[in-house]
Amino acid sequence: xxxxxxxxxxxxxxxxxxxxxxxxxxxxxxCHRGSGTSNDNFMKNxxxxxxxxxxxxxxxxxxIELGDGDELWENRSMKQxxxxxxxxxxxxxxxxxxxxxYMLYGNHDMxxxxxxxxxxxxxxxxxxxxxxxxxxxRPLWPxxxxxxxxxxxxxxxxxxxxxxxxxxxxxDLFNSTLxxxxxxxxxxxxxxxxxxxxxxxxxxxxxYTRKQTTEKRLQTFARKEHIILITGHTHRPTLxxxxxxxxxxxxxxxxxxxxxxxxxxxxxTLVKWILAVKPDNTLYVTREVLSGPFPLPA
Numbered sequence: 001x002x003x004x005x006x007x008x009x010x011x012x013x014x015x016x017x018x019x020x021x022x023x024x025x026x027x028x029x030x031c032h033r034g035s036g037t038s039n040d041n042f043m044k045n046x047x048x049x050x051x052x053x054x055x056x057x058x059x060x061x062x063x064i065e066l067g068d069g070d071e072l073w074e075n076r077s078m079k080q081x082x083x084x085x086x087x088x089x090x091x092x093x094x095x096x097x098x099x100x101x102y103m104l105y106g107n108h109d110m111x112x113x114x115x116x117x118x119x120x121x122x123x124x125x126x127x128x129x130x131x132x133x134x135x136x137x138r139p140l141w142p143x144x145x146x147x148x149x150x151x152x153x154x155x156x157x158x159x160x161x162x163x164x165x166x167x168x169x170x171x172d173l174f175n176s177t178l179x180x181x182x183x184x185x186x187x188x189x190x191x192x193x194x195x196x197x198x199x200x201x202x203x204x205x206x207x208y209t210r211k212q213t214t215e216k217r218l219q220t221f222a223r224k225e226h227i228i229l230i231t232g233h234t235h236r237p238t239l240x241x242x243x244x245x246x247x248x249x250x251x252x253x254x255x256x257x258x259x260x261x262x263x264x265x266x267x268x269t270l271v272k273w274i275l276a277v278k279p280d281n282t283l284y285v286t287r288e289v290l291s292g293p294f295p296l297p298a
Contacts, residue, residue: 001177006170007221010149017062017102019152019163019296025263026056029066029167029232030251032108035075036084041253042071046085048258051285052273053091061262063095064150066232066249067106067167073183078121082140089125089140096141105146106167106233107175107182112146152263154296161228161297163263168231168248171217172210175233211236219246228296230261239270239291259290267293 001009019025031049034040042049056063070081082089095101105112112118122144124137154161169175174182211234222229222245230247237250237259247268250259257274269292276286 003171003173003176003217004221004224006176007166007218008225010166010170011151011164014149014151014164015102015145015147016151016153019154019161019263019266020156021266023152023263023266024059024061025064025152026061027064027066027165027230027249027261027263028069028252028258029249029260030068030106030235030253031065032068032071032251032253033081033085033088034071035077035080039074040071040084042085045252045254045256045258046088048273048275048285049252050088050091052258052260052287053088055287057091057095057100060100061264062100062102063092064102064165065104066165066230067104067169068108068232069103069106070109070112072109072111073107073186079126082125086125090138093125093138093140096144097139101141101144102150103141103144103146104148104150104165104167107169107172107179109146110179110183113148115145118144118146154266156298161266163228163230163296164222164225165230168214168218168233171214171221172233215246215248219243222246237270237272237290239268239294241292241294244268244294244297262293263296264293266296268296269293 031042033042036043070078075081092101122140123142125140126137149164149166152163214234218229218231228245230249232249234248235251236248238248247261249261252258257272259272262269262271270290272288272290273285274288275283277283
C-alpha cells in the first residue's frame with residue numbers, strides 16, 4: 001500500500017467534530033511522555049506542558065492529541081508512564097470528563113489502536129489517597145477511543161474549510177507498515193545508543209532527509225485532496241498563510257519549549273510555551289505566538 005493510500009485510509013469513516021465560530025481547539029502532538037528515566041524526553045518540558053494544559057482547560061478549549069502522546073516504543077508499560085506523570089494524566093482525565101478530549105494514535109503509541117489495550121491500560125490510573133501509602137484506581141479515560149484520523153467539519157464552508165487531522169507517520173513506510181520492526185530497533189538498539197549521542201536514522205524527527213521526504217509527501221497529499229491537513233510526527237512546527245493546506249503542531253520535546261496549534265474564531269495560530277525571567281530573576285511560563293492567527297478558508 002502506498003503512502004497516499006495509507007493517508008486516505010486514515011480518514012475513511014473518520015470521527016467528525018464541529019468547527020464553527022464558537023469552537024476552541026488546541027492541537028498537541030508528540031509529547032512522548034515516558035517513564036521518568038533519563039530516556040524520558042518529555043521530562044524537561046513537563047512543567048511547561050502542565051502550565052499550558054491548565055490554561056487551555058480554564059479557557060474552555062477542547063484538547064486534541066495528534067498521536068505519539070506516550071512513548072510506548074522505548075517503554076513497555078503504560079502504567080509506568082502514568083505513574084511518572086500522574087499530575088498530567090489527572091488533568092487530562094478532567095478534559096475527558098468534560099467531553100473535551102480526543103486522541104489519535106501515532107507510530108510510537110500504535111498499540112492504542114487495539115481496543116483491548118486501551119480498556120486495560122487507559123481506563124483508570126493509580127492515585128495516592130492522602131498520606132496513606134495505599135493506591136486506589138481513579139477513572140482516567142473510560143470508554144475512550146484512539147483514532148487514526150479526525151475531521152473538523154466546517155458547516156459554513158460546504159467541505160472546503162474542513163480540517164483533516166492525523167499523526168503523519170502514514171507517509172513513512174518504516175513508521176507505518178513496518179512499525180513493529182522499527183519499534184524493535186528503537187527499543188533494543190537506538191535507545192541504548194541515545195546515551196552516546198547516536199540519533200535514530202529511522203526517525204522522521206531526527207533524520208533530516210527522512211523529515212523532508214515525509215513533509216513533502218504530506219504536502220502533496222493535502223494539495224491533491226484539496227484539504228487542510230494538520231499533522232505531527234516530524235516535530236517541525238509549521239504554519240504559513242501562503243501554504244495553509246499543510247500545518248504541523250510541532251512537539252513537546254523541543255529544547256526549552258513546547259509548541260501547539262490553536263483554533264479559535266475560525267482562525268488558526270501556532271504558539272509556543274517557554275520559560276521566561278522576570279526582572280527579579282524569578283521564572284514563569286509564558287505563551288508566545290510564532291505564526292498567525294490566520295483565518296481559515298470560508
